[in-house]
Structure formats: structure tokens, C-alpha cells
Amino acid sequence: MNFIGMNVIGTDQFDRASIDKVLDTAKSFEDVAQQKEKTDLLRGKILASLFYEPSTRTRLSFETAMFRLGGDVLSVTEAMTSSLSKGETLADTAKVIDQYADVIVVRHSDEGSAEEMAVNCECPVINAGDGANQHPTQSLIDMYTMREECGQIDGLTVAMAGDLKYGRTVHSLVHLLKHYKIKFIFVAPASLQIPDKYLKDIEYEQTDNLEEAMAKSDVLYMTRIQRERFLDKNEYKKYKGVYVLTKRMVLNVNEKIKILHPLPRVDEIAKDVDELKNACYFRQVQNGVTVRMALLALVLGKA
Ligand code: CP
Numbered sequence: 132m133n134f135i136g137m138n139v140i141g142t143d144q145f146d147r148a149s150i151d152k153v154l155d156t157a158k159s160f161e162d163v164a165q166q167k168e169k170t171d172l173l174r175g176k177i178l179a180s181l182f183y184e185p186s187t188r189t190r191l192s193f194e195t196a197m198f199r200l201g202g203d204v205l206s207v208t209e210a211m212t213s214s215l216s217k218g219e220t221l222a223d224t225a226k227v228i229d230q231y232a233d234v235i236v237v238r239h240s241d242e243g244s245a246e247e248m249a250v251n252c253e254c255p256v257i258n259a260g261d262g263a264n265q266h267p268t269q270s271l272i273d274m275y276t277m278r279e280e281c282g283q284i285d286g287l288t289v290a291m292a293g294d295l296k297y298g299r300t301v302h303s304l305v306h307l308l309k310h311y312k313i314k315f316i317f318v319a320p321a322s323l324q325i326p327d328k329y330l331k332d333i334e335y336e337q338t339d340n341l342e343e344a345m346a347k348s349d350v351l352y353m354t355r356i357q358r359e360r361f362l363d364k365n366e367y368k369k370y371k372g373v374y375v376l377t378k379r380m381v382l383n384v385n386e387k388i389k390i391l392h393p394l395p396r397v398d399e400i401a402k403d404v405d406e407l408k409n410a411c412y413f414r415q416v417q418n419g420v421t422v423r424m425a426l427l428a429l430v431l432g433k434a
Contacts, residue, residue: 134429137247139257142306143269150307154275156425157418158432163199164421172433173202179232181224182259183210183239188394189259192419193236196427199420205232225251234431240287252365255430263297263360269393270303272422276415277350280389285312285358290344292318292374293354293399295325297361300393301354305329320373323356341374351376353392353399371398378403391415 145153163170178197194204205228207213215224221244228235229252237245238259245258260266278284289308291400295301295317304316306329315335317325318366324337338344345351354378361367375398381388392400392412404410428434 134434135432136255137430138245138255139267139426139430140245141251141258141265142270142303145307145310150271150274150310151228153271153422153425153429156429157271157422159434160424161421164395164424165417166251167199169199169201171201172428173197173200173431176200176202176233176431177231178202178204178427179215179228179235180204180206181228181235181237181239182206182208183213183215183237184260186238186259188416188419189266190236192416193257193259193423193427195420196423200427200433202233202427203404210385217297219404221250223246224248224290225256228252229254234427242252257399257426257430260299263299263357265305265306266299266393267303268423268426269300269419270307270425272392272415272419273304273352273393274298274307275418275422276391276411277389279418280391280409280411280414281349284308287311287350288314288316288348289350289352290316290341291325291352291354292341292344292349293400294323294356294360294370295319295354297357298354301325302329304352305333308338309333316348318344318374320370323370341376341382342380345380345388348388350389350391353390354398355395355399356396358397365391374399375401376404377401378407381407381409396398 197204225248234255236257236259240262242264244261249256291301317337318341320339327357356370358367390410
């Protein structure tokens with residue numbers, strides 16, 4: 132796969148070789164990212180960072196990645212401060228920002244929004260989350276974290292727990308992991324189980340029993356119940372708190388299991404889990420800068 136000028140819209144674009152290329156490139160940026168150094172690899176390049184939905188990690192890690200690579204950042208942090216609020220279309224917004232920036236990162240609540248921008252501009256567009264659809268760069272970070280924490284990805288049993296219906300990071304991660312030898316265990320109440328379209332060509336079990344799944348798994352990928360995707364807030368309240376991972380539970384059931392979470396967490400991982408060495412989620416955050424440095428450098432032809 133040629134990454135130069137490539138849009139990163141969905142995980143179906145990636146095969147095993149291209150995933151490995153991103154992860155290996157990220158490894159080469161690890162020292163710069165983790166030691167908070169700065170290079171001038173992307174000096175003169177501009178990232179437009181368009182976040183029409185809330186974000187802490189994705190926006191700030193992309194912007195950090197660009198700054199550490201010596202580039203500059205233009206930032207929109209809410210729709211109300213841009214001309215989308217006056218009725219400008221995403222297509223026109225893309226055509227305009229194309230005149231200013233070398234690469235666009237966009238998060239928007241509409242499924243297909245990143246694709247809509249990509250077909251309307253020349254510069255590469257990276258999807259930072261489009262509704263409940265996909266969040267491909269988060270999944271590359273999750274895979275990088277699994278590889279770092281477990282040594283390799285092939286052969287892992289991965290339990291995914293929480294809101295598997297609306298959780299876009301889960302959808303993207305399953306798509307990427309299916310290029311490796313993985314056994315999945317999907318843990319959710321029946322009405323929040325993963326949509327059938329993600330189950331093609333994978334080996335999996337489904338259950339609502341978290342502890343049973345943890346006992347058989349190498350990795351636990353916890354997710355929050357996605358409050359913002361529920362039209363009926365009473366429905367959300369029904370599922371809030373359905374799974375709460377505690378330190379005692381980890382020590383009793385599977386003390387070696389690697390615990391990942393894309394964050395933010397709400398109540399699904401108790402604070403005392405943070406004390407465990409195998410709680411990987413804050414290292415996962417750090418890997419966000421590393422992997423996003425790699426993606427920016429690859430699409431801008433500098434890696
Ligand atoms: N993981 C993630 O997408 O976090 P933010 O919503 O804070 O960007």
C-alpha cells in the first residue's frame with residue numbers, strides 16, 4: 132500500500148502488511164514521542180484539526196504529534212465556532228480547508244462524514260471518529276499497545292466488553308484484528324451486542340458474563356456505555372454500570388490479563404485497577420502520540 136496522500140477513513144482499507152507498516156513506523160517514533168522531543172520532519176506542513184464532537188485524547192494527541200514533528204496546527208473545536216453552524220456543508224468546508232492545510236483530521240457525529248470530506252479535497256483526510264461507525268486510528272493504537280504489552284498479536288484471545296453496539300472503537304478494532312490469528316469473546320447485554328456485520332470471517336463467542344470471559348482471555352478491551360448514542364436516556368440508565376471491573380475481580384479471575392480501554396472511562400473500570408501493572412490504558416494513551424506521528428509522517432510522504 133502506498134501511504135503518500137492516502138485518506139484514512141475506515142479499517143477496511145488496511146491489510147496485514149499495511150497494519151504492520153504503521154506499527155513498525157510508530158515504533159521508530161517511540162523515543163521522540165515518549166521522551167517529549169521535537170523533530171523538524173514535517174516543518175512547513177499544516178494540520179487542520181476539526182473536532183465537531185467532544186474529544187480529549189484524539190485531538191490533543193494528533194496536535195501533539197504534529198507539533199513534535201515540527202509542523203503547525205489549525206484547530207476547530209466545536210461546530211458552533213465554524214461556518215457549519217451557518218449551514219455550510221461538509222463538502223464546502225473540505226474544499227475551503229484544502230486551500231489552507233496539508234492534512235485534515237476530522238471528528239463528526241455523522242457516519243460517513245470523513246468520507247464526505249475526503250471526496251471533496253485533495254489533501255489527505257484522517258477519520259477521527261464518524262458517529263457510531265469507525266475510529267480507525269484508535270484501533271491502530273490499540274493494536275500497537277497489544278503488540279507492545281503481549282509481545283505479539285497472533286494467538287491472542289481478546290475479550291471485548293461493554294457497549295459493543297455503538298462503540299466505534301470496537302467495530303474498527305475487530306476489522307483490523309481479523310487479519311491476525313485471534314479468538315474474540317464479545318461480552319455485552321444482548322441488546323448491546325456487536326452488530327452481525329462485524330462477525331464475518333472471525334472466530335468468536337458471545338456472552339454477557341464478564342468474569343467467565345476474562346478467565347479465558349489474554350486481553351480485556353473494556354469500553355464505556357456510549358451515552359451520547361442513546362435516543363432514549365432511560366435506556367442508557369438501564370445499562371450504565373452493567374460491568375464494573377475491580378482490582379479484586381482481576382486478581383481473583385485472571386491476574387495476568389492485559390486491560391485496555393480507549394478511554395474516556397465512566398464507571399466501568401474502578402480506580403483501584405489503575406494500581407495493577409497490567410492496567411495498560413494510560414500507556415495506551417501515550418501510544419496515541421506515537422502512532423499518530425507515524426500516520427501523519429506516512430500520509431505526508433516523510434516515513
Ligand atoms: N479514545 C478517544 O477517542 O478519546 P477522545 O474521545 O477523548 O478523543
